[in-house]
Amino acid sequence: MIEETAITKNLVCKTPAFRLLPLGFCAGCHYGIIFRLIDEVLEEMELKGITVCIGGGGCSAMGAMAMDVDAFGGPHGPGTAIASALKRVCPDNFIFAIQGDGEQGAIGLGSFVAAAVRGENITIITMNNACYGMTGGQLAPTTPLGMVTPTTPEGRDQEMAGFPFHGPELVAPLRGVAYAARGTVHTPANRQRSKKMVKTAFQKQLQRLGFAVVEFICACPTNWRLSPVDCARYIEEKMIPEFPLGEFKNVEKNEG
Amino acid sequence: MEKIDKGFRVIFAGLGGHGALVFGELLTEAVARRYNYASFVPNYAPSMRGGESESIVVASNEEIDSPASFEAEAVVATSPSAFRLAEKRVSPGGILIVDDSIICEKAERKDIKVFYIPARKIASEEGNPLISNFILMGAYLEATKTLPVEIVEETLESTSKGTSRERLLSANKRALHEGIRLIANYSQQPL
Amino acid sequence: MTERILHTGNDTVARAAISAGCKHYFAYPITPQSEIAHYMARELPKIGGCFLQSEGEYAAAYMLLGAALSGERVMTSTSSPGLALMQEPLSMMVTAEIPAVVVETQRLGPGTGTGGQQGQTDYRFVTRGVYGGLHYPVLAPYSVSEIFEFVQLAFHIADKYRILTMVLTDFVLGRMTEYLELKTFDFGPLPEKDWALKGKAHKGGRSNFLFTVTGMMLDITGFFQGQQEKSKRIIDSETRWETYKTEDADFLIVSYGYSARMSKGAVNTARAQGIKAGLFRPITLWPFPREALQQEALKAGKVLVVEDSPGELVEDVELAVQGRVPVHFLGIQARHIARAEGLILPERILQEVRELL
Incomplete structure (x- = not known):
């Protein structure tokens, strides 16, 4: 499938069956870890044959491009609307959308909340890297207060740009939502917790319980201008206090 | 547009709530029972209520080229603001029916036949101003003889069945005949 | 003899779509064509289809895109300001070669207030409206009978060329009532939809990735060469007039x-x-x-x-x-x-x- 290199030769676990390798992510970016994690869950749950993945714009689009499942990629923001319709037309397929934080909290906020309100039986994976990674690290809805970005040169100020956006917490109270959680992959333990979250979220769709969303806090070393190790520290010290980890909702069975 | 022998055109020019659309729908259904072709173009102001509201119905045994036109052989007018225009839209020798309980002006043209019918007033006295368009329909049928009233009554029965209009059926039919009576007795009335 | 019924233009749009095998419809209400949505909301559940009222036209067109990924026949309908909101998704569908049908009941000018009124002020918009340098076919009926035929033809053209296809009507045509002959149409054979996304198990384990023109595309000039050739095929075979x-x-x-x-x-x-x-x-x-x-x-x-x-x-x-x-x-x-x-x-x-x- 892919050429063996010094890196691939020494891997402790097998390379995922990606359509596109190597992934074009920056060094230290967490996206690759997360996409691999999702790929593992799809594999373990034997969902790949019936899966359609809807990718967004920006860096998160590469996940849809890479995973060896049917996928559509490109539009920035409306992934939940696309996934909603496809799931309704093909209820026996497994449909999930990958969204950036800007897609979910800004340009696609309407579609995200509307799909949650309708209780669409789809799964959303959100990539929260606190900025617009591909366009140059500008202010995202999830940028922490004080963080310097090209469009908040003095740091995010609530007077000007409001407070950080919390997607899972926002939709958790809605009756159509079956699962809402947030994880990270910046430590092995967190990676394992987050994998369980993805598994649980996918389960909700198979059980037809409604809308499920898992947000990942991800490092963006390039735009944060930090080393990968310092990124992990930033996540501990700045991101997690703002964006608490854990499950905000977990509906076990249909309310009827 | 000029083929009276092959069919006819009628315009109802009213205001929202005067029943122009029901007039048009009902007449079109009735026309379809008699002619090879029927068309109905409603034309009304943006909102659901109020504003100018117009219906153009065409009956023909040939394919209808234009389902709307400026002129028609008969015009029913209930809108004061559109009255002067409505008068102009009657073809020479045609018929203008005016609800003079709404429109105070009088027609100026001498080459058309004009009937003044206080439809709205009569309908209100009957306790239901909403049936005024049926009085005007009866008047139109009697003045133009374009369709026998039975066809319209049959259509009304079949289209009302199972709808909220069903309980108004007898009132609507009475209104049709009231309109017919008003025109039948019209020549005896002083102008 | 073919059955003849009295029908409004808008109801005919919906009826024709269902006759063409379209079971899924996504839309947001807008005058003067909401009757299409009313019809679909009433009829599609009866045939196991999906009617979904979206959170706006932008989402409706993206839902159209999403549903069309399945390879099913899908439709949306709207009027001028709504079409403006749909231009991004519709452009994307043209570029990504995702076929579907859009019915536009054009009305006068932008904004509200003229809602429900006639006008033909979208000609340039629908014939040159997409970004990305490409075109989509636009069929313009002038009678209720033609609406019935052209909506069905639009589905055929869409599937034949893998292209978004539009039917353009207006207030007068949408709201008018006239006789409709319930003819059946045979427009000819259609290619297999091997591009559809229904899970790779459907295609012997081969996964499909559909996308638009992106920085990841390796042969941009080749892509446009293909699109230009497709346009030429459409021009040569589908140009219609009376x-x-x-x-x-x-x-x-x-x-x-x-x-x-x-x-x-x-x-x-x-x-x-x-x-x-x-x-x-x-x-x-x-x-x-x-x-x-x-x-x-x-x-x-x-x-x-x-x-x-x-x-x-x-x-x-x-x-x-x-x-x-x-x-x-x-x-x-x-x-x-x-x-x-x-x-x-x-x-x-x-x-x-x-x-x-």
């Missing part, structure tokens, strides 16, 4: 949609008065029947474009005749009243013809 009494005409009216219907009456009255007028009606607005129009225009020697707008179709007509015949224009100022309820009526068209003789 002529009415043009054989001996020395005056040619060019019009589409409701104003073509009014022009037809004008042609007949003109003929009755000894004026040899004829009507040329483009049925596909893209591809535009340039050559056919040029021939008819040269034959007649005089052209009058009638459209309820400040002048949009007239641009394509001028391009087609290439200055070889004078092109006159009768537009929105020719309405019988200046208000929103104004229409360009046959008598006014005839008057213009007489003045230009």
Whole structure:
């Protein structure tokens, strides 16, 4: 499938069956870890044959491009609307959308909340890297207060740009939502917790319980201008206090 | 547009709530029972209520080229603001029916036949101003003889069945005949 | 004999879509075509289809895209301001070659307030509206019967060429009632939808990735080469028009949609008065029947474009005749009243013809 290199030769676990390798992510970016994690869950749950993945714009689009499942990629923001319709037309397929934080909290906020309100039986994976990674690290809805970005040169100020956006917490109270959680992959333990979250979220769709969303806090070393190790520290010290980890909702069975 | 022998055109020019659309729908259904072709173009102001509201119905045994036109052989007018225009839209020798309980002006043209019918007033006295368009329909049928009233009554029965209009059926039919009576007795009335 | 029923244009859109095998419809209410949604909401659940009222037109068109990924026949409908909101998803569908049908019941101008009123001010918008340098076919019916046929034809063209296809109507056509013949149509064979996303298990384990033009695309020029060839195939095979009494005409009216219907009456009255007028009606607005129009225009020697707008179709007509015949224009100022309820009526068209003789 892919050429063996010094890196691939020494891997402790097998390379995922990606359509596109190597992934074009920056060094230290967490996206690759997360996409691999999702790929593992799809594999373990034997969902790949019936899966359609809807990718967004920006860096998160590469996940849809890479995973060896049917996928559509490109539009920035409306992934939940696309996934909603496809799931309704093909209820026996497994449909999930990958969204950036800007897609979910800004340009696609309407579609995200509307799909949650309708209780669409789809799964959303959100990539929260606190900025617009591909366009140059500008202010995202999830940028922490004080963080310097090209469009908040003095740091995010609530007077000007409001407070950080919390997607899972926002939709958790809605009756159509079956699962809402947030994880990270910046430590092995967190990676394992987050994998369980993805598994649980996918389960909700198979059980037809409604809308499920898992947000990942991800490092963006390039735009944060930090080393990968310092990124992990930033996540501990700045991101997690703002964006608490854990499950905000977990509906076990249909309310009827 | 000029083929009276092959069919006819009628315009109802009213205001929202005067029943122009029901007039048009009902007449079109009735026309379809008699002619090879029927068309109905409603034309009304943006909102659901109020504003100018117009219906153009065409009956023909040939394919209808234009389902709307400026002129028609008969015009029913209930809108004061559109009255002067409505008068102009009657073809020479045609018929203008005016609800003079709404429109105070009088027609100026001498080459058309004009009937003044206080439809709205009569309908209100009957306790239901909403049936005024049926009085005007009866008047139109009697003045133009374009369709026998039975066809319209049959259509009304079949289209009302199972709808909220069903309980108004007898009132609507009475209104049709009231309109017919008003025109039948019209020549005896002083102008 | 084929069954004939009285039907409104809007109801006919919905009925035709269902006849074409479309079971899924996504839309947001907007006057003057919400009746299509009412019909679909009532009928689609009965046939196991999906009706979904979206959170806006932008989302409706993205839902259309999402549902179309399955390879099923899907449709949305809207009116002018709604179509403006749909342009991004629709452009993406054209580029990503995801077929579906959009019905646009055009109304006058942008914004609210004119809602529900007639007008033909979207010609340029629908024929040149997408970004990305590509086109989609636009069919313009002028009667309820044609709406029935063209909506079904639109699904066929969409599937045949893997392209978004539009049917353009207007307030008058959408709201008018007339006889409809419930004919069945056979437009010919269609290719397999091997591109559809239904899970790779459907395709023997081979996964599909559909996308738009992106930085990841390795052969941009090749992509456009393919698209240009596809456009040419559509132009060669799908360009449609109709002529009415043009054989001996020395005056040619060019019009589409409701104003073509009014022009037809004008042609007949003109003929009755000894004026040899004829009507040329483009049925596909893209591809535009340039050559056919040029021939008819040269034959007649005089052209009058009638459209309820400040002048949009007239641009394509001028391009087609290439200055070889004078092109006159009768537009929105020719309405019988200046208000929103104004229409360009046959008598006014005839008057213009007489003045230009």
